[in-house]
Amino acid sequence: MKEKQKKVKLVAHKKKQYKRFTRSKAANFMFVTILLVFGLFMVLPLIYSVVTSFKPLDELLAFPPKFFVTRPTLYNYTVLPSLLDNLQVPFSRYAFNSIFISVAITVGHVIVAGMAAFTLSNCKHKFISTVFWAVQVALLFNGYTLGIPQYLIFSKLGIIDTYWVYILPALQSTTGVFLMKQYMDVSVPKALMEAALLDGAGYYRIFWTLVMPLVKPAWLTLSLFAFRDAWAIQPSGTIFSENLKTLPVAMNQIAASGIARSGSVMAATVILMIPPILVYLVSQSNVMETMSSAGMKD
Amino acid sequence: MSTLQAERAKTFGKKRISFAQDALRAPFVVMLLPFLLLFVVFTLIPIGASVVLSFFDYDVVNTPQWVGLGNYLKMFVNDYEFGPAVGNTLKFALVTGPISFALAFLLAWMINEFGPKTRSLLSFLFYSPALVGNGYFIWQIMFSGDSYGYVNSLLISMGIITDPIVWFRDPNYAFTIVMIVQLWMSMGISFLANIAGLNNVDEAMYEAGAIDGIRNRWAELWYITVPSMKSILLFSAVMQVQSTFSISAVATTLTGFPSVNHSTETILTHITDVGTVRFDMGYASALSVFLFALMMIVRLVLGRLLITKD
Numbered sequence: 001m002k003e004k005q006k007k008v009k010l011v012a013h014k015k016k017q018y019k020r021f022t023r024s025k026a027a028n029f030m031f032v033t034i035l036l037v038f039g040l041f042m043v044l045p046l047i048y049s050v051v052t053s054f055k056p057l058d059e060l061l062a063f064p065p066k067f068f069v070t071r072p073t074l075y076n077y078t079v080l081p082s083l084l085d086n087l088q089v090p091f092s093r094y095a096f097n098s099i100f101i102s103v104a105i106t107v108g109h110v111i112v113a114g115m116a117a118f119t120l121s122n123c124k125h126k127f128i129s130t131v132f133w134a135v136q137v138a139l140l141f142n143g144y145t146l147g148i149p150q151y152l153i154f155s156k157l158g159i160i161d162t163y164w165v166y167i168l169p170a171l172q173s174t175t176g177v178f179l180m181k182q183y184m185d186v187s188v189p190k191a192l193m194e195a196a197l198l199d200g201a202g203y204y205r206i207f208w209t210l211v212m213p214l215v216k217p218a219w220l221t222l223s224l225f226a227f228r229d230a231w232a233i234q235p236s237g238t239i240f241s242e243n244l245k246t247l248p249v250a251m252n253q254i255a256a257s258g259i260a261r262s263g264s265v266m267a268a269t270v271i272l273m274i275p276p277i278l279v280y281l282v283s284q285s286n287v288m289e290t291m292s293s294a295g296m297k298d
Numbered sequence: 299m300s301t302l303q304a305e306r307a308k309t310f311g312k313k314r315i316s317f318a319q320d321a322l323r324a325p326f327v328v329m330l331l332p333f334l335l336l337f338v339v340f341t342l343i344p345i346g347a348s349v350v351l352s353f354f355d356y357d358v359v360n361t362p363q364w365v366g367l368g369n370y371l372k373m374f375v376n377d378y379e380f381g382p383a384v385g386n387t388l389k390f391a392l393v394t395g396p397i398s399f400a401l402a403f404l405l406a407w408m409i410n411e412f413g414p415k416t417r418s419l420l421s422f423l424f425y426s427p428a429l430v431g432n433g434y435f436i437w438q439i440m441f442s443g444d445s446y447g448y449v450n451s452l453l454i455s456m457g458i459i460t461d462p463i464v465w466f467r468d469p470n471y472a473f474t475i476v477m478i479v480q481l482w483m484s485m486g487i488s489f490l491a492n493i494a495g496l497n498n499v500d501e502a503m504y505e506a507g508a509i510d511g512i513r514n515r516w517a518e519l520w521y522i523t524v525p526s527m528k529s530i531l532l533f534s535a536v537m538q539v540q541s542t543f544s545i546s547a548v549a550t551t552l553t554g555f556p557s558v559n560h561s562t563e564t565i566l567t568h569i570t571d572v573g574t575v576r577f578d579m580g581y582a583s584a585l586s587v588f589l590f591a592l593m594m595i596v597r598l599v600l601g602r603l604l605i606t607k608d
Contacts, residue, residue: 023411023515031408035420038405042424042482048448049436065451116333123326131334138341139536140593144544144566148573148582149344152351155358157339172336175487175537203325225487232431237574248432255435262439273430280429284418291487291494295529296536297605 046273053077053266060263076263077271083254083264088242091250098247101163102230105170109226110219112171117180117218118207122193132181136296138174147236154238165238166246170230176222182293183218184211217286224283228276247272345590352584357577369584380585382560383568386473387543387589390564391596394477395542398484399535403527405485406492407519421493428486434548437479441465441552466553469561476549476562483548484541488534495530499523532604536597543593546570565589 052060054072059065084091120132143150150169159165188211196206212219234248251268254261280287352369354362373380409420427433440448443464450462465471499522507522524531546566553562556571563571565585573582 027515028411031411035405035408038401039420039423042427042485045436045440045482046426046430046433048440049433052439065448067448112332112336115329119326119330123322124320125322125326127322128326128330131330134342135337137594137597138337140540140597141341141345141590142540142544144546145540145586145589145593146341146344147566148569148579149348149351149586150340151573152347152579153339153344168336169340172333172340174337174341177333203323203329207329228429228431234432236570251432251435255438262442265435265439269430269432269435272432276429276431277426280422280425284422287490288418288421288494288497291491292498294491294533295495296533297529 049266049269053263053270055263057263076267080264080267080271083261084250093243094245094247094250097244098231098233101166101233101246102227104163104167105230106223106226108167108171109173109176110222113173113176113180113222114212114215114219115207116177117184118211120177120181121184121188135174135177135181139178143169151237160238161240161244163244166230166233166235170226170233173226173229176226178296179290179294180215180218180222182295183290184215186293187218188214217289220283220286221290224276224279224287227279231272231276348583348586348590350583351580352587354580355578356580356583358579359577362580365580369581370588372581373584373588379560379563379568379571383563383565386562387564387566387592389473390477390480390545391539391542394480394484394545395538398481398542399488399538401481402485402489402534402538403492403531406489406496407523409493410496417493417497421490424485425489427483428489434479434483434551437475437482438466438552441475443467467558469557469559472553472557472561476545476552479548479552480542480545484538486537486541488537491530491534491537492527495527496523499526528604532601535600535604539593539596539600543589565592 048067051067051069053076054074055069056071056073056075059069059071081091084094120128120135154160154165159168193206193210196210201210232248233246234252235245239245251265251272254268255265351362353364353366355365355368356362405424406421409417409424412420442448442450443466444450444462447462447465449465450459453459454462463471465475503522503526504518507518512518512521544566546564549557549562549564550567550570555567557563557567566589569582569585569589572578572585
């Protein structure tokens with residue numbers, strides 16, 4: 001423990017050594033200014049939505065509108081359930097759909113991507129290398145760019161207007177497979193797996209009991225990205241039944257009722273923001289560790 | 299010595315068991331299969347199918363009719379919306395693409411100067427717009443078309459304008475606002491990759507640089523940081539290409555579909571229009587192929603620019 005502290009101090013000292021030559025005060029000041037300007041640009045809209053969600057009706061309609069709230073109220077939040085009662089299906093159904101889909105996609109994606117990454121990372125057969133090459137090319141495309149061609153496949157498979165149309169395409173996210181594979185390459189020592197193989201462990205066992213625990217940062221990262229995307233899903237043209245739609249769709253319907261409801265829209269937005277933020281805060285350090293191996297060679 | 303140990307010793311002596319195998323072992327195939335199946339069905343087949351369908355006239359109901367290059371001809375000759383859609387897509391791609399790519403790197407670089415605690419707080423703050431998937435709703439209220447809209451009332455009270463501007467319905471502004479919102483949301487996965495990558499650059503390289511005569515951080519950035527970040531930068535570039543070309547979600551939510559005078563129409567919204575409104579799947583496929591080709595070209599150029607083969 002003491003030794004570690006000593007080491008840290010030493011590194012900090014060294015850092016200062018070279019930073020003394022290369023860091024000018026003027027540039028430091030410029031950096032802080034730039035970060036402040038862009039930081040405000042990034043954060044102000046989010047703060048504005050939180051603040052607005054606590055505004056009473058007369059402040060929402062005040063002219064000129066003020067940025068901050070003077071008499072905060074929880075009205076916009078408490079009115080949400082009754083507003084949502086006017087929707088065609090109960091609010092709890094939208095919430096269930098969103099939670100169910102998000103959890104199914106997150107868990108499914110981590111397993112599917114983890115297994116695929118294990119093969120891509122360890123098998124150097126020509127066929128497998130070709131698959132990885134295809135994955136790297138496909139990183140370019142996402143659900144939006146593939147929209148219409150995918151739609152034709154959905155209808156041929158008969159999964160339109162079912163939960164499958166949300167879940168199946170999301171499981172094959174190439175970003176997740178790519179990140180997981182890159183992280184496995186650097187963080188799982190080949191010698192360890194060879195030793196396990198020598199000791200008579202099968203490939204499946206090596207994957208579950210050796211590799212997966214070692215790449216925990218990667219699957220936490222994949223969980224974050226998969227959850228974030230799934231939580232924001234708004235079906236376009238693939239879901240018709242109201243009782244299969246998600247929370248963002250319900251929020252859209254509240255938003256359609258105009259400025260008088262803007263407080264409630266912001267309240268709903270704030271509620272929708274909380275889960276991804278919590279997931280991120282929990283997994284932040286793991287995300288950073290995983291992303292450092294995200295590099296790609298052409 | 300037990301028989302097991304003897305056997306192990308034998309195996310060791312004869313050939314090294316290596317994990318990186320050239321053989322296509324059954325467990326490897328089994329574990330790849332779920333992903334491969336989904337990947338083929340939901341990514342490769344759609345791409346292949348749109349290449350094939352682009353040579354047909356297909357309205358989902360009737361059997362496809364072979365039209366040869368007809369759909370591609372239609373694109374350049376008959377479709378008056380195609381030109382503006384390509385123009386807008388390229389404008390988005392050439393403006394927001396490079397800016398968001400550069401910002402994701404430069405902001406990460408500046409944030410990396412701080413200590414660990416400040417660094418993780420700042421990266422959270424900058425990443426948060428991309429994190430809250432539906433956040434762009436906020437802009438709808440800020441740029442609301444009536445005088446209650448925050449921006450409108452601010453401008454009115456400052457005396458800059460007298461009547462509220464209907465931001466999203468005015469072709470002069472709609473495009474710019476969509477670009478701003480896209481930039482706001484662009485500090486995503488590539489930003490995180492940059493933060494992590496910068497933090498991982500070997501400290502010793504900077505020390506060596508300082509000894510070798512690097513006297514300011516710009517030189518340090520150019521001679522040490524960028525070269526050691528190349529592979530992360532390529533990943534980041536690919537991710538930014540992916541998001542700039544699929545800008546349509548933001549555009550349609552904010553400016554409506556179709557937008558007034560097609561002011562924010564991109565190739566992608568045009569594809570949606572042709573495919574889901576007019577059900578001209580053959581033509582929509584040809585447009586998709588065009589989009590894929592465009593993205594591939596950009597990707598190849600970026601690869602050439604960023605990775606110089608040693």
